[in-house]
Amino acid sequence: MSDNFTVAATPQAHAADIEFFVRRGMTKGYQLLSLLTPPVYAVFALTRYGRSHLSVNRILRATWVGGSADLGIVGGGAFEYARSAYSNPDKVRARRLHATYDTSSIRADDHSTIGGILFAVITPALFWKRASSINLILGGAGIGSAVGLLAHYGRTVTGDPAPTVQVPEIPPVTPH
Secondary structure (H helix, E strand, O other): OOOHHHHHOOHHHHHHHHHHHHHHHHHHHHHHHHHHHHHHHHHHHHHHOOHHHOOHHHHHHHHHHHHHHOOOHHHHHHHHHHHHHOOOHHHHHHHHHHHHOOHHHHHHHHHHHHHHHHHHHHHHHHOOOOOOHHHHHHHHHHHHHHHHHHHHHHHHHOOOOOOOOOOOOOOOOOOO
8 A cells, every 4th residue: 555645746646736726727717707708798899889789699608608718718727737737746736735625715616606507597598589599508607607606705705704624734745
């Protein structure tokens, strides 16, 4: 049976840490851009084309394309890959340990996921005739993700912060 400290010093462990941060960066990028895209697109469309070009279908399409295809998923994953792949493996391991025990981030992800699932179902029910089905489902998930993230921040501001968890101390690893 191998020692956990020995396993932590291997390149495979560093690769697993990088993969963890890339997935986390993609999630955070999707959440952030799903929150920012609808108002930015609405302001852009209103100032550039006028009110006649602003529709439910276009806002929903901009939400899911902005969150997933543009900078959201791709940009967040690329940023975290560049940040983690070229960093010291011990520092990446320590960052992963802190991210694993960050209950506020976990709660934000949970609220965002719940909101995305709910709005992916509710949005087509409300706007069935106003947009295409793919934009209704994916755009609704993007808006729900943003609403869930806002719900997390709202709970934190109103005095219901996520509980804090003590991060265990792990001694530095020396390769044999």
